[in-house]
Amino acid sequence: MKRTIFLFAALFMSLISFAQQALWGGQDLISPEIHADNTVTFRFMAPNAEQVQVTGDFLPTRKMTTSFGEVDAPGIADLRKNEDGVWEYITPEPLSSELYSYSFLVDGLKVTDPNNVYLNRDVASVTNIFIIKGGQGDVYSVNKVPHGTVARYWYDSPSLGLTRRITVYTPAGYEKSTQTYPVLYLLHGMGGDEEAWVTLGRTVQILDNLIAQGKAEPMLVVMPNGNASQEAAPGESSLGLVQPNMQLPKTMDGEIETSFPDVIQFVESTFRVEKQKSARAIAGLSMGGFHSLHISKEYPDMFDYVGLFSAAISPREGMQSPIYQNMEEKLKVQFDKHPKLYWIGIGKTDFLYKNNVDFRKKLDDNGYKYEYRESDGGHIWKNWRIYLSEFAPRLFK
Amino acid sequence: MKRTIFLFAALFMSLISFAQQALWGGQDLISPEIHADNTVTFRFMAPNAEQVQVTGDFLPTRKMTTSFGEVDAPGIADLRKNEDGVWEYITPEPLSSELYSYSFLVDGLKVTDPNNVYLNRDVASVTNIFIIKGGQGDVYSVNKVPHGTVARYWYDSPSLGLTRRITVYTPAGYEKSTQTYPVLYLLHGMGGDEEAWVTLGRTVQILDNLIAQGKAEPMLVVMPNGNASQEAAPGESSLGLVQPNMQLPKTMDGEIETSFPDVIQFVESTFRVEKQKSARAIAGLSMGGFHSLHISKEYPDMFDYVGLFSAAISPREGMQSPIYQNMEEKLKVQFDKHPKLYWIGIGKTDFLYKNNVDFRKKLDDNGYKYEYRESDGGHIWKNWRIYLSEFAPRLFK
Numbered sequence: 001m002k003r004t005i006f007l008f009a010a011l012f013m014s015l016i017s018f019a020q021q022a023l024w025g026g027q028d029l030i031s032p033e034i035h036a037d038n039t040v041t042f043r044f045m046a047p048n049a050e051q052v053q054v055t056g057d058f059l060p061t062r063k064m065t066t067s068f069g070e071v072d073a074p075g076i077a078d079l080r081k082n083e084d085g086v087w088e089y090i091t092p093e094p095l096s097s098e099l100y101s102y103s104f105l106v107d108g109l110k111v112t113d114p115n116n117v118y119l120n121r122d123v124a125s126v127t128n129i130f131i132i133k134g135g136q137g138d139v140y141s142v143n144k145v146p147h148g149t150v151a152r153y154w155y156d157s158p159s160l161g162l163t164r165r166i167t168v169y170t171p172a173g174y175e176k177s178t179q180t181y182p183v184l185y186l187l188h189g190m191g192g193d194e195e196a197w198v199t200l201g202r203t204v205q206i207l208d209n210l211i212a213q214g215k216a217e218p219m220l221v222v223m224p225n226g227n228a229s230q231e232a233a234p235g236e237s238s239l240g241l242v243q244p245n246m247q248l249p250k251t252m253d254g255e256i257e258t259s260f261p262d263v264i265q266f267v268e269s270t271f272r273v274e275k276q277k278s279a280r281a282i283a284g285l286s287m288g289g290f291h292s293l294h295i296s297k298e299y300p301d302m303f304d305y306v307g308l309f310s311a312a313i314s315p316r317e318g319m320q321s322p323i324y325q326n327m328e329e330k331l332k333v334q335f336d337k338h339p340k341l342y343w344i345g346i347g348k349t350d351f352l353y354k355n356n357v358d359f360r361k362k363l364d365d366n367g368y369k370y371e372y373r374e375s376d377g378g379h380i381w382k383n384w385r386i387y388l389s390e391f392a393p394r395l396f397k
Numbered sequence: 398m399k400r401t402i403f404l405f406a407a408l409f410m411s412l413i414s415f416a417q418q419a420l421w422g423g424q425d426l427i428s429p430e431i432h433a434d435n436t437v438t439f440r441f442m443a444p445n446a447e448q449v450q451v452t453g454d455f456l457p458t459r460k461m462t463t464s465f466g467e468v469d470a471p472g473i474a475d476l477r478k479n480e481d482g483v484w485e486y487i488t489p490e491p492l493s494s495e496l497y498s499y500s501f502l503v504d505g506l507k508v509t510d511p512n513n514v515y516l517n518r519d520v521a522s523v524t525n526i527f528i529i530k531g532g533q534g535d536v537y538s539v540n541k542v543p544h545g546t547v548a549r550y551w552y553d554s555p556s557l558g559l560t561r562r563i564t565v566y567t568p569a570g571y572e573k574s575t576q577t578y579p580v581l582y583l584l585h586g587m588g589g590d591e592e593a594w595v596t597l598g599r600t601v602q603i604l605d606n607l608i609a610q611g612k613a614e615p616m617l618v619v620m621p622n623g624n625a626s627q628e629a630a631p632g633e634s635s636l637g638l639v640q641p642n643m644q645l646p647k648t649m650d651g652e653i654e655t656s657f658p659d660v661i662q663f664v665e666s667t668f669r670v671e672k673q674k675s676a677r678a679i680a681g682l683s684m685g686g687f688h689s690l691h692i693s694k695e696y697p698d699m700f701d702y703v704g705l706f707s708a709a710i711s712p713r714e715g716m717q718s719p720i721y722q723n724m725e726e727k728l729k730v731q732f733d734k735h736p737k738l739y740w741i742g743i744g745k746t747d748f749l750y751k752n753n754v755d756f757r758k759k760l761d762d763n764g765y766k767y768e769y770r771e772s773d774g775g776h777i778w779k780n781w782r783i784y785l786s787e788f789a790p791r792l793f794k
Contacts, residue, residue, distance in 0.1 A: 030640075048504045050445060107445045111508045117523050117631070118638045121514050131638060144635045147560070151548030153572070163544070175550070175667050234514070238541045241515045241528060243427075270572050 029086060031115040032102075032130050038094035040130070042102070044113065047085025049106050053078050054089050056102025056127070057382060072349055072378045076105065097135025098382065099202060101127040120199050122381070123191035124244045138209070139389050140202040145212035146172030150204050152194070152236075155266035159259035164225055165232035166263070167194045169204055170271065171211055171218040180274045182396040183220045183267060184305075186388070187284030187291050190312070191246040193233035194225040197388075200381045206389050217396040219281075220273060224263050226288055228255035251287060252312075254321025257294045264302070278340070281395045283307025285384040286352070290314065294323055300334040305395050307343045309387040310379055313355045335368040341394055345373035345387040352379065426483060428512040429499075429527045435491035437527070439499070441510065444482025446503050450475050451486050453499025453524070454779060469746055469775045473502065494532025495779065496599060498524040517596050519778070520588035521641045535606070536786050537599040542609035543569030547601050549591070549633075552663035556656035561622055562629035563660070564591045566601055567668065568608055568615040577671045579793040580617045580664060581702075583785070584681030584688050587709070588643040590630035591622040594785075597778045603786050614793045616678075617670060621660050623685055625652035648684060649709075651718025654691045661699070675737070678792045680704025682781040683749070687711065691720055697731040702792050704740045706784040707776055710752045732765040738791055742770035742784040749776065 031043040042054045059075025079087035101120060103110050112119060116128045131137045148171045154163050171181065186203065188196040197203045203221055210216035228250035231237040250256075268275050282303045284292040289311025296306045316324030335342075342363075346356045363370055373390065375383050428440040439451045456472025476484035498517060500507050509516060513525045528534045545568045551560050568578065583600065585593040594600045600618055607613035625647035628634040647653075665672050679700045681689040686708025693703045713721035732739075739760075743753045760767055770787065772780050 046504070046506060048447065106503075107443070109443060110511055112511075112523070114507055114509075114523075115640070116638075117518050117521060117641060119516060119523065124514060126509075126511075126514050126516065129638070133637075141637060142629070142633060142635050147551040147562070149548055149550045151546055153546045154544040154569070165544070172551070232539070236539060238539050240530075240538060241513075241526070243512070244514060 029115045031113055032128075034130065034132065038097075038132050038134070039091045040095055040132075041091075042079065042089045042104075042113070043115065044079060044087045044104050044106070045085055046087060046106055047081075049081075049087070051078070051105075051107055052081070052087040053105040054102055055105060056100055057380065058091065058095050058098075058100040058102065061378075071351065079104075095132045097132045097137035099129060099131045099137055099140045099385065101129045101381075103127050121195075121244070122200055123246055136386065136389070140205050140385060141209075142205055143209055143212070145208055147208050148172050148204065148211075149174065150198060153266075153270070154232075155263065155270075157259050157262040159262050160228055160255065162231050164230070165194050165236055166225065166266070167198055167223040168267070168271070169198075169207060169221040169223075171207065171220070173218070174220075174272070178272070180272050180279075181218055181220050182279035182281070183222055183271075183273050184281040184283065184392065184395060185222050185224070185263065185303075187224070187226050187282070187288030189284070189286030189288050190251060191244070191248075192288070193227065193230065194223050195233045195236075197221075197223045201388060202385055203388065206385065207392065210389065210392055216392045219392075219396060220267070220271060222263065222267050226256050226284070226291055227251050228253070228259065252290060252314075254294075254319065254323035256291050257298055257323045258321070260291075260295045261299070277301055277304045279304075279396060281305030281307070281341075283309060283343075283388070283391055284311070285309040285387075286312045286379065296339070297327070297330045297334045298323055300330070300337050304340040305343075306339055306341070307387065307391045308345070308356075309384050309391075310346050310350050310352055311344070311356065311359075312352055313359045331362075331368070332366070335363075335366070338369075342368070342370040343373070343391055343394065344370055345375065345383070345391075347375050347377040347379065347383045349376075349378040350383075426512045428510055429525075431527065431529065435494075435529050435531070436488045437492055437529075438488075439476065439486045439501075439510070440512065441476060441484045441501050441503070442482055443484060443503055444478075446478075446484070448475070448502075448504055449478070449484040450502040451499055452502060453497055454777065455488065455492050455495075455497040455499065458775075468748065476501075492529045494529045494534035496526060496528045496534055496537045496782065498526045498778075500524050518592075518641070519597055520643055533783065533786070537602050537782060538606075539602055540606055540609070542605055544605050545569050545601065545608075546571065547595060550663075550667070551629075552660065552667075554656050554659040556659050557625055557652065559628050561627070562591050562633055563622065563663070564595055564620040565664070565668070566595075566604060566618040566620075568604065568617070570615070571617075571669070575669070577669050577676075578615055578617050579676035579678070580619055580668075580670050581678040581680065581789065581792060582619050582621070582660065582700075584621070584623050584679070584685030586681070586683030586685050587648060588641070588645075589685070590624065590627065591620050592630045592633075594618075594620045598785060599782055600785065603782065604789065607786065607789055613789045616789075616793060617664070617668060619660065619664050623653050623681070623688055624648050625650070625656065649687060649711075651691075651716065651720035653688050654695055654720045655718070657688075657692045658696070674698055674701045676701075676793060678702030678704070678738075680706060680740075680785070680788055681708070682706040682784075683709045683776065693736070694724070694727045694731045695720055697727070697734055701737040702740075703736060703738070704784070704788045705742070705753075706781050706788075707743050707747050707749055708741070708753065708756075709749055710756045728759075728765070729763070732760075732763070735766075739765070739767040740770070740788055740791065741767055742772065742780070742788075744772050744774040744776065744780050746773075746775040747780075 029043040033041040061072040079089040234244040289308040426440040430438040458469040476486040631641040686705040
């Protein structure tokens with residue numbers, strides 16, 4: 001009993017780091033390294049590789065021609081190998097403040113960065129992330145501000161015959177307060193789930209920061225699972241650790257819209273929230289924008305605030321669900337009740353741009369009031385984070 | 398407006414899968430593939446690699462000699478390349494039911510499996526996981542049982558001068574019930590944080606399943622951050638997306654023990670819980686076992702149940718903190734009050750085995766009652782999950 005804590009800790013750490021090195025092939029680099037001027041160096045050790053590249057949304061997009069026309073593809077840049085077998089790429093220009101994602105391509109095969117533990121899953125792809133501070137990236141960062149609570153609950157959906165997982169953000173102070181709060185219902189896109197807005201969308205950081213700055217009202221944000229066949233996100237249901245997959249049944253067939261009152265019922269019976277139209281907002285991206293459009297028109301007394309982010313507005317003529325019948329009449333009922341905010345945002349190169357032009361024309365032709373936000377870029381999370389950070393401050397004021 | 402939903406969805410999915418293929422280098426394999434007999438095939442595409450190996454805790458450990466003596470290192474197996482450039486390894490024997498983790502080594506460099514999105518971070522290492530069902534693995538799986546809620550709160554620690562993140566599991570039915578519940582405080586090891594027991598430890602699945610089977614009482618499980626210098630896990634604090642690191646200050650210097658009443662205060666003022674000794678348990682792994690030992694002896698009226706899982710019991714002579722003074726007297730006070738359960742578990746090849754032998758001898762010499770569980774293996778999460786699944790059913794009965 002003579003050894004001190006210091007010796008003990010040294011032994012312990014040496015053993016662990018030994019085990020890690022033996023196990024993990026000894027990569028020990030800084031990557032990505034964000035320099036003071038916001039240029040970034042990426043590093044990857046691969047002495048035997050013939051080519052190492054980095055691809056991600058920090059690089060200019062490439063135009064690629066497909067059978068569906070020209071689309072944006074993420075840029076690719078070559079790393080250069082130094083004498084130690086470490087490949088490097090330094091961005092030629094400083095990056096603007098944002099949250100970026102990237103992967104390496106080693107001899108054409110995608111791998112994550114073994115020196116960066118921060119990863120996001122988007123459907124079946126896992127990529128690394130990093131944040132450039134000093135602007136929009138600050139809104140996506142954890143700052144020294146009061147923090148809300150994030151919880152995964154399970155709620156009963158009698159309409160779907162399922163118990164389902166749901167993510168709920170309650171603002172800082174909720175537990176100690178007696179006040180009631182308004183609620184934003186925030187819906188994901190195709191291939192997403194109740195995790196998407198928290199992981200890829202940085203909803204918690206956006207709300208914490210906007211509320212702390214007095215830019216947004218304290219509110220709950222409720223993020224349900226928008227795939228009517230699913231109990232929960234991949235890996236979180238009794239299906240086990242299945243490979244995520246975009247081709248799910250029952251995503252845009254009316255069932256999510258029909259069953260949405262189950263979500264409202266759970267929220268309004270579980271949390272201290274206001275229960276009138278002026279205290280409810282609904283917004284979603286892509287398929288979630290489509291759901292928001294249909295849910296808000298189907299229940300015209302439920303939401304005073306509607307946000308369509310790159311909404312997958314698509315014709316419904318072939319569909320059986322009563323949700324998609326008499327669309328013109330239902331929209332008239334909704335807009336005759338003058339929702340406080342009907343907000344449409346889309347990127348100029350989004351493949352859904354034309355669908356949104358058509359929809360706006362319909363609104364214009366009928367004199368329905370909405371606000372329109374057009375951004376650069378396409379069908380990407382960068383835009384949806386920006387839209388949320390602009391939409392949330394407009395709510396409940 | 399003539400295209401149907403079906404055409405639309407087809408277009409959408411094709412674009413996305415095209416973008417993913419272009420971005421991700423086109424790996425499209427099943428890996429790991431768990432066969433009906435519980436053998437497992439691992440696959441990795443790397444036409445140009447000279448060697449592809451898999452390493453993980455499903456393989457027999459290797460003995461390695463270090464300056465600290467002989468230690469267990471994870472096994473390594475070679476994959477074999479087929480004509481398509483896909484490397485494969487099939488386990489020679491069925492695997493027993495467990496949760497396993499693994500990585501690939503491509504020409505000696507560690508990479509995660511691009512065909513498996515399920516990943517766990519352990520300190521600075523990210524590895525893939527899979528589950529073999531039909532036994533212990535079922536306890537770690539999401540099953541069709543009522544599910545509890547998992548939330549990340551922030552609580553005030555006046556003793557540490559920090560607002561800190563904390564993970565809380567509330568059992569199924571908590572929101573709708575009016576009953577009060579007992580609480581297990583569950584502490585992580587060195588390099589861990591308030592995420593470790595949920596991600597690596599499968600606490601949520603273990604508790605959901607044991608409670609549903611009637612084997613464990615419904616209880617809260619509170620998982621604080623045991624690094625006194627930290628507000629939150631790496632990536633979850635205002636330090637940003639920093640590389641996780643084991644060499645943190647203030648981990649075993651008495652501050653976590655001194656400040657622990659702040660955690661109790663938060664829990665007992667926020668949740669519907671019982672507030673007497675018989676309704677409080679504390680357990681932890683490695684450093685968390687050390688913390689549990691000292692917290693429970695320092696506050697001898699607080700916990701009726703104590704669990705030391707591979708506890709990092711180490712001499713404290715050099716330490717200043719009053720927490721580590723008069724250990725013998727404090728242990729006598731604690732054991733004279735006859736805690737209902739003092740539980741010690743350790744693996745036969747754990748590098749802390751001898752420390753635990755010494756500690757048990759001290760307890761034996763004084764006639765202090767405890768239960769002892771010796772398992773195979775070393776200082777690994779497999780053991781800590783097993784200990785939790787055996788310890789939790791012993792609580793609050």
